[in-house]
Amino acid sequence: MKIHWWKRASFIVASTLALVVFIKMNGTMSSFINHVQEQDAVYTFMQVNRSEAEKKELYAQIEAEAGNHKVEPINARIDRVFHAIPGYNGVEVDIEKTYEYNLQMVRGEKLRFIYKNTEPSIKLEDLGNHQIYKGNPNKKMIGFMINVAWGNEYLDSILNSLEQEQIHATFFLDGTWLRDNKDLAIKIQNAGHELSNHAYSHPNMANLSRYEQEKQITRTEQLLKELNVNNKWFAPPSGSFNQTTIQVARDQGLLTVLWTIDTIDWKKPPASLVVSRVTTKLEPGALILMHPTISTASALPEMIKKIKAQGYTIGTVSDTLSSERLQDTVEGVDIF
DSSP states (O other), X not given: OOOOHHHHHHHHHHHHHHHHHHHHHHOOHHHHHHHHHTOSSOOOSSOOOOOHHHHHHHHHHHHHHHGGGOBOOBXXXXXXXXXXXXXXXXXXXXXXXXXXXXXXSOTXXXXXOOEEEEOOSSOGGGGOSOOBOBOOTTSOEEEEEEEXXXXXXXXXXXXXXXXXXXXXXXXXXXXXXXXHOHHHHHHHHHTTOEEEEOOSSOOOGGGSOHHHHHHHHHHHHHHHHTTTOOOOEEOOGGGOOOHHHHHHHHHTTOEEBOOSEEOOGGGOOOXXXXXXXXXXXXXXXXXXXXXXXXXXXXXXXXHHHHHHHTTOEEEOHHHHHSOOOOGGGSTTSOOO
C-alpha cells in the first residue's frame, strides 16, 4: 500500500516546523541532537494515526515475520568428556512490544523488532551431580576464575587491571585466607567481583571422608554468608575431588566447577608464556584458572587485550555458565 504524496509532504512540513520551534526555544541544533539522543525510543514529531485496518495489517505483518527471527534455545546436556554443559537461551520476537513500538513509526519505514529470550527446558541445575569444566560452546564468552589462598601482594595489581578493562572475575576464596583477610575480601567484593568457595584449608578433597569434606565446604560457606554472598559454586583445591565432593557441594546448593585452561601460573612462568597458554587455547565457554601470582599480575593486561581482539566477552563464572544470551551473537536482526 503506497503512502499518498500529500501525507508524506504533510509529515515533512510538520517535522520541519517542530524542528524550527525547538531550536528557537532551546538555542542550537546541537541541543536538539542531544535531546533526540536522550529519548528512549526513536524520536517522532507527531503521533502516527493509523486506521484499524492498518493496525491489523501491521500486526499480521509482524506475526508473519516473527518466525524468520526465531532462534531455538539449546538444552543443557551431559558431555562424555566435559560432563555438565550449560544450555543457551533462544530468542524470539516479542510480538506485542514490537507492535506497540512500530505503531509510532511512519508507514513505509523499516519494520523494527523487539526481542525476548526463551529459556531451555533443561538447565544446568537439572543435570544432576556432575562437575563443570566449561560453558556452552555457542556463547562466545570466557570466565576468569582466580583461586586465592595466598599472594596478597599481587591482588592490587590484578584488581587494577580488571578495573581498567571493566571486567569482573570470580575469586574462589580459601576459608582460612578469608578468615584472616576479610578486609581484602570486602575490597574484592566492592569492586564488583564474584566471591565463591575454595574449601577451608586447601586440602585434597578426594582424600577426605564425607564428614571432613562437608566441614571444609560448610566453614567457608559460612564465612561467605557473613559477607552476604549468595554463592553458587565450589572449586576444589588443586582440582582434587570425587563423586562425594560433588554430592556434598550439591547438598549445600553448590555446583562443582573446574577449569578449561590452566595458566599454571603458580610455577612463576614468564608473563608471555601465561598469555600464550591462554590465547592459543581459547574457545567459547572456556574457564581460565589463575592465582594471585607475579606471572598473572604481569600477564593480565596483554592477556585481556588479546582475548578481546579475538572477539570474546570476559566475565565471571556465573556469567559464563548462565544460559543468558550475548545479544551481539544474534545476527541479521536489530535489537532494542
